[in-house]
Structures are given as C-alpha cells and as structure tokens.
Amino acid sequence: MARSRFRQPSILPGFGLTLGFTTFFLSVLVLLPLAALVLRAGSLSLPQFMDVLLDPRSVASYRLSFGAALLAGGVNAVFGFIVAWTLVRYDFPGRRLVDAMIDLPFALPTAVSGIALAAVFAPTGWLGQKLATTGVQVAYTWVGVVVALTLIGLPFVVRSVQPALIEVQRELEDAAETLGARPWQTFHRIILPAVLPALVTGFTMAFARGLGEYGSVVFISGNLPLKTEITPLLIVIKLEQFDYDGAAALGFIMLVTSFLMLFAINVVQGWGRRRQVAASN
Amino acid sequence: MAGAAPMVEERRVSLVRRAGRGVLIAIAILFLGLLLIAPLGAVLAQALANGFGAYLHSFADEDTRSAIRLTLLTAAIVVPVNTVFGVCAAWAIAKFEFRGKSLLITLIDLPFAVSPVIAGLVLVLVFGVQGWFGAWLVERDYSIIFALPGIVLATMFVTFPYVARELIPLMQQQGSEEEEAAITLGAGAWTTFLRITLPKIKWALLYGVILCNARAMGEFGAVSVVSGHIRGYTTTMPLDVEILYNEYDFVAAFAVASLLALLALVTLVLKNLVEWRASRRMARR
Numbered sequence: 372m373a374r375s376r377f378r379q380p381s382i383l384p385g386f387g388l389t390l391g392f393t394t395f396f397l398s399v400l401v402l403l404p405l406a407a408l409v410l411r412a413g414s415l416s417l418p419q420f421m422d423v424l425l426d427p428r429s430v431a432s433y434r435l436s437f438g439a440a441l442l443a444g445g446v447n448a449v450f451g452f453i454v455a456w457t458l459v460r461y462d463f464p465g466r467r468l469v470d471a472m473i474d475l476p477f478a479l480p481t482a483v484s485g486i487a488l489a490a491v492f493a494p495t496g497w498l499g500q501k502l503a504t505t506g507v508q509v510a511y512t513w514v515g516v517v518v519a520l521t522l523i524g525l526p527f528v529v530r531s532v533q534p535a536l537i538e539v540q541r542e543l544e545d546a547a548e549t550l551g552a553r554p555w556q557t558f559h560r561i562i563l564p565a566v567l568p569a570l571v572t573g574f575t576m577a578f579a580r581g582l583g584e585y586g587s588v589v590f591i592s593g594n595l596p597l598k599t600e601i602t603p604l605l606i607v608i609k610l611e612q613f614d615y616d617g618a619a620a621l622g623f624i625m626l627v628t629s630f631l632m633l634f635a636i637n638v639v640q641g642w643g644r645r646r647q648v649a650a651s652n
Numbered sequence: 653m654a655g656a657a658p659m660v661e662e663r664r665v666s667l668v669r670r671a672g673r674g675v676l677i678a679i680a681i682l683f684l685g686l687l688l689i690a691p692l693g694a695v696l697a698q699a700l701a702n703g704f705g706a707y708l709h710s711f712a713d714e715d716t717r718s719a720i721r722l723t724l725l726t727a728a729i730v731v732p733v734n735t736v737f738g739v740c741a742a743w744a745i746a747k748f749e750f751r752g753k754s755l756l757i758t759l760i761d762l763p764f765a766v767s768p769v770i771a772g773l774v775l776v777l778v779f780g781v782q783g784w785f786g787a788w789l790v791e792r793d794y795s796i797i798f799a800l801p802g803i804v805l806a807t808m809f810v811t812f813p814y815v816a817r818e819l820i821p822l823m824q825q826q827g828s829e830e831e832e833a834a835i836t837l838g839a840g841a842w843t844t845f846l847r848i849t850l851p852k853i854k855w856a857l858l859y860g861v862i863l864c865n866a867r868a869m870g871e872f873g874a875v876s877v878v879s880g881h882i883r884g885y886t887t888t889m890p891l892d893v894e895i896l897y898n899e900y901d902f903v904a905a906f907a908v909a910s911l912l913a914l915l916a917l918v919t920l921v922l923k924n925l926v927e928w929r930a931s932r933r934m935a936r937r
Contacts, residue, residue: 378750383831384841390744393756396737400809401762404774407784411777450683457680461673469681471924475688478863478916478923480870482890483909486897487691490698490906498690522687554668583767586872586890590897603769603873610773610877615782622773629765633758 405626412623415616423620432602435513439601440581443520444528444574451528451577452570458529459536473529476522481586488519489590511593516601519587524577531573535566565650568643575639579632583625695913698906710907715884719892719908722803726888727868730807734864738815739857743845745816746823747831757820763812771809772877775802798880803888806874811867818860819853826852855933859926866919870912 378386412420423429457463458470476484492499492509499510509515539562547557585603592599600608602625609618700707710716741760745753763771778784779796789796796802830852834844850857872890879886883895889908896905 378748381748381828381832382835383747383828384835384844385743386748386750389740390748390750393737393741393744393760397741397756397759400805400812402759404771404778404809405762405766407777408770408774450679453676454680454684457677461677463677469684471920472684472688474920474923475692475916478866478870478919480872480890480909480912480916482872482893483695483870483912483916484691486893486905486909487695487913490694491690496694498686518687522691525687554672579765583770585767585769585876590894603767606769606773607877610776613782615777615780618773619777622770625767625770629767629770633761633765 408619408622408626411615411619415620419616420620423617424624428596428600429602429605429621431597432600432605435516435599436582436602439513439516439520440524440578440584442517443524443581444578446517446521447524447528447577448570448574451525451573452532452566454525455529455532455536459533473526475526476524477526481523481584482590484522485519485587485590488515488522488587492518492591510591511595511599513592513599515591515593516588516599519591520577520581520584523584523587524581527576527580528570528573531569531576532566535569536562539565568639568646572636572639572643575632575636579629579636582628582632692913695906695909698902699910701906702903706903707907707910710904713904715887716892716896716904716908718884719887719889720911722800722887723869723889725800726804726807727865729804730811730868731861731865734808734811734868735815735857735861737812738817738819738860738864741816742819742823742853743849745820746826747828760813760816763809764817768810768871768873769877771874772806775805775809775874775878779805797878798882798886800886802878803875803886806878807868807871810871810874811864814864814867815857815860818856818863822853822856823849855926855930859923862919862922862926866915869915 415423454469454473458466458473489510490496492502492515494500494503494508494510496510499508502509507514509518543561544557547561552560583603585601585607588601589604592601592604594600594604602621606618606621606625609615609621699710711720741756744750745757776783776797779789779802780786781790781797783797785796796805830848831844834848835841839847869888870890871888872894875888876891876894879888879891881887881891881895883892887895889912893905893909893912896902896908
C-alpha cells in the first residue's frame with residue numbers, strides 16, 4: 372500500500388533496480404562527499420570561519436570572481452545574442468560550420484583553452500603584442516579573466532537564445548513593420564520581450580559556470596595575490612598548504628553560491644514558461 | 653506627404669536591414685574568430701613552432717606517454733560506469749512516476765553546478781590523510797588521493813550527469829507504450845530494453861557517451877586537486893599540459909594540447925553527425 376502511494380503502478384519492470392542503483396551511486400559519489408564538505412565547514416568555530424571568509428585575500432578573490440563572471444556574462448548576453456540572431460535569421464556561407472563551432476568551449480578541455488588564450492593574449496602573443504602597443508594588457512590582468520570566462524560562457528547564451536528566437540512569431544514583426552515601426556522599435560517591443568527569459572537564463576548559466584571555472588582562467592590570469600586570484604584558485608592554494616579547514620570554509624561558500632545559482636536558474640526558467648503560457652492565451 | 657513618402661520610407665527600411673545584416677554577421681564572425689578560432693590556431697601554431705619533427709618528438713617523452721595512457725585508462729573506467737548509471741537513471745525517471753522525482757533530477761544535475769575544484773576538494777575531505785577515511789586508508793597502506801582511484805572518482809563526479817541528461821528528456825518524450833506492449837506480449841525485461849528501448853535511444857546515448865568521454869579525458873580542475881602532480885605517475889594529459897607549460901616547454905605543452913583539441917573537434921563532428929541522423933529519422937516519420 373505504501374509502495375503504491377510512493378509510485379504510480381506500471382507494468383514495466385526494473386523500477387526497484389534502476390532507481391536503487393541511481394540513488395545509491397548518486398549518494399556515494401556526489402551527496403556523501405558534498406556532505407563531508409558541509410560537515411567539515413560546520414566543524415569550524417564561527418570566528419575561525421569568518422577569519423577565512425573575510426580575509427582580504429578571500430574578499431579580493433570574490434570581487435574578481437563575481438565581477439569577471441558578471442562582465443563576461445554581460446559580454447555574452449550582447450554578443451551571444453548577435454551570434455544567435457545571425458545563425459537563426461540569416462543564411463550565409465559557412466553558417467552550419469559556425470553553428471557547430473559554438474559548442475567548442477563545451478568540448479575543449481579547459482586547460483587547452485587556458486594556454487591557448489594565454490598564447491593569443493600574452494604580451495608576446497600575436498594579439499597581445501598589438502594590444503600592448505596601445506597600452507592595453509589582457510593577459511595577467513582581470514581583463515584576461517573576463518576573456519576566459521567569456522569563452523567558457525558563450526555556448527550557454529547562444530544555445531539558450533537560439534530556440535527562443537526561432538519561436539518568435541514573424542507575423543508580429545511583419546505587422547509592426549507594416550504599421551510603420553522602425554527596426555529598432557520592432558526589436559525593442561517584439562523580439563526582445565519574446566527572448567528575454569531565454570537570454571536571462573543563458574546569462575545566469577554562463578555566470579554560474581564562470582564563478583566556478585578554474586582551468587581556463589589560471590593560465591591567463593597570472594594569479595597575483597589580491598589582484599588576479601579567483602576563488603577556486605584560492606581553494607587549490609589552501610589545499611596545497613594542507614589548510615583543509617580554510618579550503619572547506621571557502622568551498623562551503625562556493626557550494627552555497629552554486630545552490631543559489633541553481634535556484635535562480637529554476638526561477639528564471641519558470642518565469643519564462645509562465646510568460647509563454649500567458650502569451651499563447 | 654502621401655504617396656511618395658511611404659515608398660521612400662520602405663526603401664530606407666530595406667536598406668537599413670541589408671546594412672544591418674552585413675554588420676551583424678561581421679560582428680558575429682569577428683567575435684567568434686577572436687574567441688574560438690584564434691586560440692585554436694594558436695595551439696596549432698605553437699605546437700608546430702619548431703617544425704613537424706619537434707612536434708612528433710614531444711610524444712616520444714616517456715612521461716607524456718604515460719600521461720596519455722593514464723587519460724585513456726581513466727576514460728575507459730569512467731565512461732562505461734557513467735553510461736550504465738545514465739541508462740539506469742533515465743529508465744527510472746522516464747518510465748515511472750514516483751515521489752521526489754524532480755528532486756532526483758536536480759540532484760543528478762548537481763555536478764554541473766558545482767565548481768570542478770569543489771569536486772576535488774570534497775574527495776580530499778573524504779579520502780585525504782586528514783579526511784573521514786584518511787586514517788583507515790593509511791592503516792591499510794592504500795591511497796585514493798594522489799593516486800589513480802582519486803583521479804577516477806574526481807572524473808566520475810564531474811562527468812556524472814552527461815549520459816543521463818541526454819537520455820531523460822528524450823525517453824520522457826517517447827513515452828512507454830511500446831515497452832508496455834512488449835511486456836504484455838510476454839517479452840522479458842532485458843529483451844524489451846534491448847529490442848525496443850535501445851534502438852529508439854541509440855543516437856542520444858551515443859552522443860551522451862561521446863560528450864562524457866570528451867569531458868572525462870579533458871577534465872582539469874577536479875583531477876588537478878586530487879592528482880598530486882607526480883609526473884609520469886599521476887598526471888593525465890591536461891595536467892601534463894600544465895606542467896610542460898609551466899616549465900616553458902611550449903612546443904611539448906601545445907603538442908599535447910593539440911591532441912586534446914583534436915579530441916574536441918572530433919567530438920563536435922560526431923555530435924553534428926548524431927544530430928543529423930536524429931533529424932533525418934524524425935523527418936522520415
């Protein structure tokens with residue numbers, strides 16, 4: 372009786388086996404280790420915890436991680452939208468190839484994108500050299516971190532906006548134009564509201580990913596304490612010094628942030644669905 | 653005002669549109685060129701900076717070879733395990749209605765949301781010398797952290813959701829009428845899965861496996877935390893890239909990186925092939 376209330380009856384076999392294995396594997400591999408982190412952080416006294424948390428080096432790393440991820444998300448929201456727009460609305464030679472390349476940051480190991488970006492933007496690199504003559508330095512500054520996080524976040528925005536753009540009703544745009552709307556007005560009043568939830572979702576996902584990113588950043592950031600250290604790097608440094616407590620405290624904060632981001636993404640997606648339902652009624 | 657003005661206006665709009673189209677395509681190509689193509693080109697250029705001979709010579713290094721072997725071994729353990737898990741999870745979630753399902757889906761996605769560094773950190777807290785099982789492991793003279801098991805676990809953690817993520821939405825959308833019919837007609841559970849379900853999901857499964865493999869071979873942050881960086885023993889290819897790069901051995905670093913970049917490109921090609929096959933199947937119906 373209790374079992375049938377737990378799940379609706381079905382004649383298909385394998386429920387107990389597959390669900391059992393899934394929850395067991397999930398618990399052992401993911402949940403138990405995450406619980407270890409929470410317990411370790413919880414075993415610290417409050418002053419100990421706050422010491423790590425409010426250490427100037429930690430605070431500087433939050434500022435960089437948040438600031439760079441936010442900026443990279445913003446850059447991707449603008450340029451990712453333009454990329455998605457050109458891929459959905461225009462046909463040009465090589466469009467399919469460009470479309471396929473968008474997923475490259477998903478597939479490319481982060482260490483490879485890291486050293487590749489460093490090779491391009493380092494003061495000796497081919498673009499870095501040219502930028503250096505204009506006084507702009509990308510590698511080993513916060514700008515480099517933003518560039519790396521932009522690369523990592525790009526597919527999230529493009530792949531989120533693309534389907535939403537396909538769904539936009541072209542008749543509405545045509546109608547707006549017939550009624551004398553300027554292209555900018557059509558964009559502002561018709562297209563942007565329709566894709567806004569997808570754009571915000573993509574931005575939030577790119578931002579969340581950027582907060583935790585490690586591999587592609589550490590090669591280009593220069594890793595100067597207080598200046599170009601991201602929070603994940605600080606955790607690695609603490610672990611290398613066998614400061615497990617410090618690492619756990621910072622890790623706990625990052626874990627909580629990840630949960631908040633996950634929650635935010637869910638809220639945004641729910642908002643998008645409600646808007647879609649409201650629009651179709 | 654009337655008559656000619658709308659015509660002029662219309663022509664102006666279409667001119668603006670054409671110019672806009674050109675400008676937007678140019679911006680998109682320039683942006684992607686700078687962000688995606690230039691770094692890829694840089695990898696190739698740096699790897700071949702001293703000629704093709706020097707490039708090939710990079711792979712003669714014994715430590716690099718053992719890094720390649722370790723990466724292949726790790727993927728060979730992680731990918732099958734995560735594939736079995738993904739299929740099980742998708743079967744339970746897509747074919748049955750039970751309480752707490754959406755919570756389970758969220759938890760499966762968890763490794764996507766946490767930083768790879770956190771994935772390494774939690775394993776250190778469980779299995780490291782100061783960790784939960786640290787003393788117990790030391791007593792038995794067995795190491796997980798700074799050894800192969802740690803690298804495998806970290807990689808498994810990070811690549812855990814990929815197969816499940818690909819299968820769950822597809823299997824939910826496909827429903828279970830065909831499986832139910834097969835079971836009603838007396839087919840066994842295993843036969844039903846192999847003959848009915850597997851053919852329907854094989855392309856998505858293949859793509860999930862490919863993606864899982866690419867991430868497993870390329871994982872850096874999580875593995876970096878648990879590996880200990882003992883060159884020749886506990887360095888995977890991405891870690892080998894880091895060590896070579898930090899030793900200013902750029903040709904070798906970018907040579908190994910070029911292999912990983914090639915893996916990424918092959919993954920993208922296979923992904924598009926799979927998507928193309930899937931859309932053709934859809935069109936045929």
